[in-house]
Amino acid sequence: xxxxxxxxxxxxxxxxxxxxxxxxxxxxxxxxxxxxxxxxxxxxxxxxxxxxxxxxxxxxxxxxxxxxxxxxxxxxxxxxxxxxxxxxxxxxxxxxxxxxxxxxxxxxxxxxxxxxxxxxxxxxxxxxxxxxxxxxxxxxxxxxxxxxxxxxxxxxxxxxxxxxxxxxxxxxxxxxxxxxxxxxxxxxxxxxxxxxxxxxxxxxxxxxxxxxxxxxxxxxxxxxxxxxxxxxxxxxxxxxxxxxxxxxxxxxxxxxxxxxxxxxxxxxxxxxxxxxxxxxxxxxxxxxxxx
Numbered sequence: 461x462x463x464x465x466x467x468x469x470x471x472x473x474x475x476x477x478x479x480x481x482x483x484x485x486x487x488x489x490x491x492x493x494x495x496x497x498x499x500x501x502x503x504x505x506x507x508x509x510x511x512x513x514x515x516x517x518x519x520x521x522x523x524x525x526x527x528x529x530x531x532x533x534x535x536x537x538x539x540x541x542x543x544x545x546x547x548x549x550x551x552x553x554x555x556x557x558x559x560x561x562x563x564x565x566x567x568x569x570x571x572x573x574x575x576x577x578x579x580x581x582x583x584x585x586x587x588x589x590x591x592x593x594x595x596x597x598x599x600x601x602x603x604x605x606x607x608x609x610x611x612x613x614x615x616x617x618x619x620x621x622x623x624x625x626x627x628x629x630x631x632x633x634x635x636x637x638x639x640x641x642x643x644x645x646x647x648x649x650x651x652x653x654x655x656x657x658x659x660x661x662x663x664x665x666x667x668x669x670x671x672x673x674x675x676x677x678x679x680x681x682x683x684x685x686x687x688x689x690x691x692x693x694x695x696x697x698x699x700x701x702x703x704x705x706x707x708x709x710x711x712x713x714x715x716x717x718x719x720x721x722x723x724x725x726x727x728x729x730x731x732x733x734x735x736x737x738x739x740x741x742x743x744x745x746x747x748x749x750x751x
Contacts, residue, residue, distance in 0.1 A: 467527060468546050469665045471559075471654050473535040473587075473641055474605060475505045475623075479573040479674035479733070484717025487732040489608060505534045508567040509534050511641070514633065517559045524551045534670075535561065539661060555646040558590075563638040573713045573733035575673040577613055584622045585615045585639030586669055589647030590652075594621040597703075601648055602641070605667035614640075643668070646706075676710035677736055677747040679721065681728055684751070694721045695728070706746075713747065726733075 472698060480486035481499045488499060505511070513521060513528055525540035534546035537559065537629055540550040563585070571581050586592065587602040595618060603609050617625065617639075626634055641685050645654045654666055681695060695705040713733045721728045731747035739747050 464543070465548060466543065467538040468541045469659055470526065470537040470539045470549075470661055471643060471666045471668065472531075472534065473511075473602075473643070473670065474508060474534040474670045475506070475511070475563075475670045475672070476503075476533065477574070477672040477674070479672075479713060480507075480715050482674060482712065482713055482714045482717070485712065488623070492554045495528075500533065503535055506530065506532070506566075508565070509638065510566055510568050511561050511565070512563040513560060514560045514629070516628075517561065520557070520559060524549070524553065524557075524561075525617065537643075543662070545660070547663055548660070549655075549661065552656055552659055553588075553645045556644065558642055558644040561641040562633065563641060565636045565638045569733055572736045573675050575610070575675045578738060579617055582614060584617045584625065584637060585611065585613060586617045586621070586625075586642070587611075587668075588642040588644070588669065589637065589652035590642075590644045591648055592617075592621055594624060596620070602643075602668045603671065604651065605669045607669065608671065610673040612673045651739075662712075663749045674712050674714060675710050675733075675736070675745060677745040678709075678729070679707040679711055679731055680737075680746045681705045682724075682748060682750050685697050688724065689723065691725050695723055710744075718722060 478488060480503050483499070488496060491499065492658050511530065511534070527538040529536050529538065542550055571578050589602055591597070591599055591601065625640065643654065647653050652666070653662065655661055678699065682705045683705070687705060689697055689702070689705065694707060696708055698704040698706045704725065707721060711721070713731070717731040717732055721730070729749055731749050736745050736747055
């Protein structure tokens with residue numbers, strides 16, 4: 461008699477980025493389901509992040525008959541289950557059992573189009589369904605899917621916590637780290653648990669979300685000749701210089717779509733995300749376009 465081996469999703473972590481999912485001024489969250497799915501079809505988190513288990517976690521996966529999979533929207537973990545109940549793990553998962561995944565940065569321009577402080581580029585971000593004992597009680601927990609809260613600097617580990625986490629890793633594992641995802645079978649509260657009181661897999665399985673916002677910058681247009689600027693235009697002279705025009709308000713950087721910026725009835729081009737110029741005195745970011 462043949463035995464059918466079954467696997468059930470244990471949990472999933474989605475990593476979404478507005479730079480790739482928004483379309484110009486049209487925000488992903490405001491789109492209908494058809495347009496959302498179209499944006500998601502072309503989205504791939506693997507263009508800017510690599511997410512993979514630590515060596516210790518990979519050993520746990522092997523020991524507990526679990527399978528790690530990467531998706532275009534993030535990662536998921538699958539558990540071999542009992543033949544009698546698709547929600548009972550084949551090997552029981554202890555409450556304090558946790559799995560840790562690296563988030564490695566792949567795209568050198570990531571901080572250009574991501575709304576995070578450039579000064580924190582060398583620091584580590586931490587996403588978990590349980591709080592670290594080395595961090596204050598205000599440290600945030602990972603969002604559940606649908607929470608629609610973007611991540612910020614409050615997810616950055618303190619220097620002491622980061623040092624403690626890095627000491628657990630090999631030299632190769634520390635390379636180009638953005639941060640960690642750490643998921644416990646029992647989270648900080650019941651809404652974050654992976655397994656229930658009977659150690660069954662939650663049905664539906666738990667889905668978490670890391671939402672990254674796209675950066676907004678002031679767009680600076682550099683001309684060879686003086687420009688005539690009217691009040692109705694979307695740009696103004698920078699410090700009275702008629703060859704340096706800047707947008708009146710910050711504009712979003714997006715991979716797709718077009719933001720209409722008009723000068724005397726003509727649309728000006730949108731910048732790419734390859735170069736931004738921070739102004740430390742004003743805490744503003746500029747994107748430059750040579751005309």
